[in-house]
Amino acid sequence: MTAVSPSSVTSPVLVALDFDDINRALALTDLIDPQRCRLKVGKEMFTRFGPEWVKTLQSRGFDVFLDLKFHDIPNTVAHAVAAAADLGVWMVNVHASGGARMMNAAREALIPMGNDAPLLIAVTVLTSMEASDLRDIGIDRTPAAHALHLAGLTKECGLDGVVCSAHEAVSFRQQLGHDFALVTPGIRPEGSAAQDQRRIMTPPQAKQAGVDYMVIGRPITQAADPAAALASILQSLQGV
């Protein structure tokens, strides 16, 4: 682990809770141990169930990564990040493409919280985007080159890390140093289906590539035995 984590959980696994049914999500949290993973709450569950849902998970002992990918004018993003911090989340994110002034405003909004501030990271290029999607919005770089550019900007703004593809982790680690968290979705344990993810890696491959935190959803949440799926992922990371 390279990034400072304010909680005692050492697991690199962030379970993506993408459910439209709160009872199914609660049933899952009954099966997994808050010392063995953290939970990611994204736009779907936050929009349906709101801050109370985050508080429910926290009351069950889970650290929460609030994945709302803020992208707006600097003042609005600063206040949104401060609101996330007031909720007591462990990590929060913005879009790096919102620019340096927006990211600096977000970081500055957390200064009053000192060591109690959540980790603040930025999304570079979504793992669903390819070169043609970037060209459509006027960007002529490859996704990897654009992601590196945005990650460099994120680091200059003093944020704690980035969301990126595990395939970018090795070059990011070399070029951005060790004191910078790499958070990667698109992780699939050996033998599990890629589903809609494209450039996937297994958990041991991702760890070897220098990833700090792995966002893993369906391979755990849709498994017949989610606790066993999580245990097997953690086991596969032993000794890597």
Ligand SMILES: O=C(O)c1cc(=O)[nH]c(=O)n1[C@@H]1O[C@H](COP(=O)(O)O)[C@@H](O)[C@H]1O
């Ligand atoms: O920010 C994210 O978490 C994210 C960024 C990205 O580029 N790609 C991506 O898949 N994600 C999220 O990571 C999770 C992946 O879930 P699974 O594909 O089920 O493992 C989902 O919650 C996605 O929304």
